[in-house]
Amino acid sequence: MIGIFGIGGIGKTTIAKEMYNRITDKFEGSCFLANVRESSKQDQGGLVKLQQTILSEILKDSSLKVGNADQGINLIKKRLCCKKILLILDDVDHLDQLEKLCERCDWFGSGSRIIITTRDEGLLTKHHVHFKYRMKEMDYHEAVQLFSQHAFKSHKPDEAFADVIKLAFKYAGSLPLALKVLGSNLYGEDIHYWKSELEKYKRIPEENIHEKLKISYDGLDYHTKKIFLDIACFFKGDEREYVTKILDSCGFFAYAGIKKLNDKCLITIDQHNDDQYLWMHDLLEDMGKEIVRQESPEEPGKRSRLYFHEDIREVFEKNKGTEKIEGILIDLPQEDCKTQFSTKAYATNFL
Ligand SMILES: Nc1ncnc2c1ncn2[C@@H]1O[C@H](COP(=O)(O)OP(=O)(O)OP(=O)(O)O)[C@@H](O)[C@H]1O
Ligand SMILES: [Mg+2]
Structure with a gap:
């Protein structure tokens, strides 16, 4: 097990991807699990879905289903203990993720390699990862x-x-x-x-x-700024054509704006088969969300965009929405799914 740690934006994911591409063919099976921090959240499918991804990618069997985390652990141990595998866990931020996905080296066959990237060195120590590598800044x-x-x-x-x-x-x-x-x-x-x-x-x-x-955001024109904030708050990971349609219907000149953001490295456009997807580095996403939060730090109802379920709940339940709200992304945790909101009061661009 090898851990790579360092501050955000220093190049951990980049180096892990490069290593993966260079050595993957030396293993019987491999899996690059991207964005563990984000995808292990319950609303993204949680750790069970990640266990399933590991199993199905390494065994090349998409029909495999995992019912719960304990079953996932048992399946990983049983099916992968004799395989020489390469597993990359990118952007880990919680011990639980390591415990459920790769608690011990003997879960996997001899010669296997597990590479973990994280911003938190302490996590690697707690998980007893002996080979730790601090990402150095570029020379x-x-x-x-x-x-x-x-x-x-x-x-x-x-x-x-x-x-x-x-x-x-x-x-x-x-x-x-x-x-x-x-x-x-x-x-x-x-x-x-x-x-x-x-x-x-x-x-x-x-x-x-x-x-x-x-500073790069500040230099953008009015519509491109709006598109940047919409991608940060609502559309990261979505298909370009779908996002363009929605934003164009709001009069944002989306094609030109998205191209400009890509040229300025504020987003990336990833090609998968025939489709293109919009992506944004976490630090840029955080920056976009912080710009929106700063519009009204205390009162979410006075911000242009709402995406965090607790803010949405507060605004709807206490009827605190204002005409400042331009878009709302309702993505509630499972326990809140039965909540009913009235949207009559809100004339947003999109909901
Ligand atoms: N060696 C490199 N050569 C060229 N570009 C690089 C290199 N390392 C990093 N980058 C670029 O810098 C940006 C940030 O890198 P990366 O996403 O790998 O950082 P990170 O350490 O994984 O950050 P985080 O902790 O937020 O996940 C990326 O856009 C990447 O393309
Ligand atoms: Mg990263």
Whole structure:
């Protein structure tokens, strides 16, 4: 068992994916379990669904069904104990996830490898993961390459920009996500624009990554900002065409806006077979949600978007909605599913 830990946006998932692609064919079966933190939540199917994914991907049998977590553990032990497997658990944030998905090495056959990525080193210690690897920040040379790819669409930086590039590194740090977003924000702009944008970064403390990422958001036009917030709050992981239709019906010029967000590295567009899906890094999603929360920190009914079930419950039950609400995503936990809400009072863009 190997653990990779480090702060958000430093490249844990990227390195784990790369390793997976390079070594997967050396194993009898393999599974890359992405976003364990998100997908282990009850409303996403919980740990039982993840156990089922591990079993069905490794055994290549999609008919396998797991009834509950204990049954899942037994099935994993029974069916995988003699197989040499590769299992990646990406973005783990709770001990329970490790206990239910890979409590011990002897659940799997000899020669198996389990790789865990997390922001929390303590979790690896508690789970007795002996091989721990702290993700290092990129070195200067790698950082220049990544930044140049986005700021100049080339591996080499433009010589004329040498001085301002140094400033860019000073303010963006060497966090890959920040380098990508900052570089994309400056792409195609002249040196005066660079200097004025970098002045904004200068004022933000080094550790405040949200504020640094927000500078790219601040530079967007009115409709593209709205699209960004809608994706962060409602549409992360959804199909591009479906989202475009909904946003266009609100008059947002969605095709152009989505393209712009992709160009600025604020979202990614993933291709699966014939369809495209919208994705956003967790830190950018958190930033978008924080922008919405800040619209009215105390009163959810005065925010533009509602997606958190407790806020929705409060607004509906206490009748605290206002005309500020533009969209509501009702995704209640199972125990709340029988609740009835009246939506008469809300003239939102979408519900
Ligand atoms: N070595 C690299 N080369 C190029 N891009 C990179 C590299 N490492 C990371 N990135 C980019 O930086 C961004 C953040 O990386 P990644 O998602 O892997 O971070 P993370 O550590 O998994 O963050 P989190 O803890 O939020 O899950 C991604 O968009 C990724 O493309
Ligand atoms: Mg990650």
